[in-house]
Amino acid sequence: MTARTAKTKTSVSLHHARVRYGPLEALHGVTLVAPGPGLTVLLGRNGSGRTTTLRALAGTVPLTDGSVVWDGTDVTRVPAYERARRGLCLVPERQAVFGSLTVRENLELAASAHAPALDAYPQLAPLLPRRAGTLSGGEQRMLAISRALLARPRVVLVDEPAQGMSPTVATRTYELLAALDACVVVAEQRLPPALLGRPAIVYELRRGAVVFAGEAAELRPG
Structure with a gap:
């Protein structure tokens, strides 16, 4: 049996985390646990x-205070590049692709064989020779998510994964993320319709603090 035939349990968490940007404190003691595989x-x-x-x-x-824990190990002082090397993939809201490279080159940076990405998003196939910077917002999100899928990560962090996508493609995107053998954490302004009826843990933040923690089924779409 290979390492990928069974779901691999993993988790990331914050404990009383505080973050400051100059004089402004952006997180006020946030505590949350994101188990995986799952959303x-x-x-x-x-x-x-x-x-x-x-x-x-x-x-x-x-x-500025608190800790980050990954699979029971404190990684607060582990730099971002080392977390990436260990299997953490961050897909930011902006500048998530290399705009000067073609779609094909972006995919090849993640894996030499990019067929799985085209299986996930067939819309990318005719765009392979195009420079990523010329794509629409939704197309760039598809490319960014594809690169994350090809990396076979243990932890995936995605800021607004379906931004700019049609409802059909957005639903497909959440299906892909939910199927990953990884701990997947996504940030959204409101609960996506694609998650209604799906098992997911939800944390709602307001002004840098957690104001709700529970199951997606407990929230109304807003």
């Missing part, structure tokens, strides 16, 4: 702290 959703309006939470988990912003 965890961070909800909140702009300025709520959801993007900063993803960055704190990825290590691209330092904590």
Whole structure:
């Protein structure tokens, strides 16, 4: 039996995490646990702290207090590049692809064989020779998600994965993320319709603090 034939349990968590940007504190002691394989959703309006939470988990912003734990090990002081090397993949909301490279070249940076990405998003096939910077917002999101899928990560952090996508493609995107053998954490402004009826843990943030923690079924789509 290979390492990928059975679901691999993993988890990432924040414990009393605080993050400051100069004089402004963006996270006020946030505690959350994202188990995997499975989906965890961070909800909140702009300025709520959801993007900063993803960055704190990825290590691209330092904590001023608290800790980041991955599979029971404190990785607070582990730099972002080392977390990436260990299997953490961050897909930011902006600049998630290399705009000067073609779609094919972007995919080949993640894996030499990019057929699985085209199986996931057939819409990318005719775009392979195009420079990624010329794609629409939704097409760039498809490319960014494809690169994450090809990397076969243990932890995936995605800021607004379905931004700019049609409802059909957005649903497909969440199906792909939910099927990953990984801990998947996504940030959204509101609960996506594609997650209705799906098992997912939800944390709602407001002004840098968690105001709700529970199952997606407990929330109304908003």
